[in-house]
Amino acid sequence: MMRARFRDGALLFPGISWLFVFFAAPLAIIFVVSLGQRDAYGGAILDKGLSFNNYLRALEPSFLPTVLNSLKYAVATTVLSIGISYPIAYWISRHGGSRKGLLLILVMLPFWTSWVIRTYAWMIILRDNGVLNGVLQATGIIHDPLILLNTDFAVVLGMTYGFLPFSILPLYVSIDRVDESVVAAARDLYAGPAQAFRHVTLPLTMPGVIAASLLTFIPAIGDFVTPDILGGAQTTTIAKVIQSLFLSARDWPFGAALGFLLILATIIGTVSTLRILRAEVIG
Amino acid sequence: MGKGRNLPLTAYALGVYLFLFTPIVVLVLFSFNDSPRNFVWRGFTLDWYPVLFKDAHVLGALWISIQVAAIAVVGSTVLGTLLGLGLARLRGGFGGGIADTLILLPMVTPEVVMGISLLLFFALLFDAHGSILQIAISHIAFSISYVTIVVRARAVSLDPRIVEAARDLGSSPLSAFWHVTLPLLMPAVGAGAMIAFALSFDDLIITSFQAGPGSSTLPLYIYSRIRFGVTPEINAISTIIVSVTALIILVAWRIGAVKPAKPQPTI
Known part of the structure; x- marks a missing residue:
């Protein structure tokens, strides 16, 4: 018995080691680099004393608008995603019948295609002389083209579209698990449909809502591609600043400090919902 | 009540499907646009497809993506399958709980952070800057979790007595794994490998x-082109990718390799 358990533990060894070397260790390196100084080429100097100066720079008021902008996009995307996903997940689960499988496949299908290409498709649609303005003008709904691209609206739309499966799937699993007889019991006890939903279905699917929110919020806050393609060059987010600090402006220690703050916020969010996440995501 | 139709909700659902597929349809449509500018419809043409197959940059980038994905799929499928099976057999416990959390973490780490951490790791410790292997290793790091979860879900539902029977009949642990456990896990291993491929083939940020x-x-090549304006050539390659993936998914679903009834919250 003991030996079998040991052997089962040994199955974990290669994968866990891999995650320690190529996931945990690199995260630790971020922290070390964030304490260093920038060298002439933008790399990190670590032997001239370590300090928290890079973190102080991140807390300067001039950086606040960037933080708020990131939060604005991520929160709006999360709220919109849950709002869109819950009814569709509910509909597939309760009204999908024998076609549930196909309906889920159809929801997933766009997401098996390239993410950057899908984001680019929104650029074609939203441009001043793009598809949407063309349709609206041709049908006489508007006269002059609306400015849609390079707006906050475009960024939130693009992120919502891009990360929708991260909210639809956990919500579907969560809703599908709710025993319909529990809802029927509430209805028998004279709860209206709305009351039964509010007091029975919604509380029972709350873990799904929380998991879906976190799984949407995190990619949204770490996304620099959508703000870049759909928000235009002037849009700044934390992720975009980090990207430029590493790939063009070259100040690795400051970029590492911003990255570490981001991971810290994520870990707090994850740990405080760990039980829910483990139940909902890992099962 | 309840079981019946709900017209507003059904109409809403159709609207969501429309939202999901509109960008794909626009993309495909504009791959046949007779204009180097991608935003105004001029007329139908098939010219962009031959252009695509002669473009050394696109083909080169595609070949690199395929090599990276091949390494990433093999690596993450092997590691994730062992992890999923091990976790299913441990069923929680102290070590299992820690391992579960460690599996979860790459899924909830912002990609930009994983990207810079791996860049620093490779640059500072190995002075490595951008080999195919480096990209593949970083893809494995974020794909393992998805494979693990899919395999684990199936491994939990396996009857342990089947393996015990094989062992009683004299097979070694390794041969019981190879001839009994692995074939039973195969649908999940296949699904995990497909997810790993999609994640790797699609990844841009890391x-x-x-x-x-x-x-x-x-994806990186396409992203760099978007900044300078894209010709319908990129739509053409997107159309091919969309068609091939759609075909694979629908066939896999038809023959029952993909079972979406109890999906995991993954792509």
Whole structure:
């Protein structure tokens, strides 16, 4: 018995080691680099004393608008995603019948295609002389083209579209698990449909809502591609600043400090919902 | 009540499907646009497809993506399958709980952070800047979790007595794994490998920090082109990718390799 358990533990060894070397260790390196100084080429100097100066720079008021902008996009995307996903997940689960499988496949299908290409498709649609303005003008709904691209609206739309499966799937699993007889019991006890939903279905699917929110919020806050393609060059987010600090402006220690703050916020969010996440995501 | 139709909700659902597929339809449509500018419809043409197959940059980037994905799929499927099976057999416990959390973490780490951490790791410890292997290793790091979860879900539902029977009949642990457990896990292993492929083939953010000159993957190449204006050539390759993936998914679903009834919250 003991030996079998040991052997089962040994199955974990290669994968866990891999995650320690190529996931945990690199995260630790971020922290070390964030304490260093920038060298002439933008790399990190670590032997001239370590300090928290890079973190102080991140807390300067001039950086606040960037933080708020990131939060604005991520929160709006999360709220919109849950709002869109819950009814569709509910509909597939309760009204999908024998076609549930196909309906889920159809929801997933766009997401098996390239993410950057899908984001680019929104650029074609939203441009001043793009598809949407063309349709609206041709049908006489508007006269002059609306400015849609390079707006906050475009960024939130693009992120919502891009990360929708991260909210639809956990919500579907969560809703599908709710025993319909529990809802029927509430209805028998004279709860209206709305009351039964509010007091029975919604509380029972709350873990799904929380998991879906976190799984949407995190990619949204770490996304620099959508703000870049759909928000235009002037849009700044934390992720975009980090990207430029590493790939063009070259100040690795400051970029590492911003990255570490981001991971810290994520870990707090994850740990405080760990039980829910483990139940909902890992099962 | 309840079981019946709900017209507003059904109409809403149709609206969501419309929202999901509109960009794809626009993309495909504009791959046949007779104009180098991608925004105004001029007329139908098939010219962009031959152009695509002669474009050394696109083909080169595609080839790099395929190589990276091949390594990433093999690596993450092997590691994730062992992890999923091990976790299913441990069923919680102290070590299992820690391992579960460690599996979860790459899924909830912002990609930009994983990207810079791996860049620093490779640059500072190995002075490595953007080989195909470096990109593949970073892809494995974020794909393992997805494979693990899919395999684990199936391994939990396996009857342990089947393996015990094989052992009683004299097979070694390794041969019981090879001839009994693995074939039973195969649908989940296949699904996990498909997810790993999709994740790797599609990744842009983490890859953008790993790739160096000469190792630009297809998404990275497309991203760099978008900034300078894209010709319908990119729509053409997107159309091919969309068609091939749609075909694979629908066939896999038809023959029952993909079972979406109890999906995991993954792509």
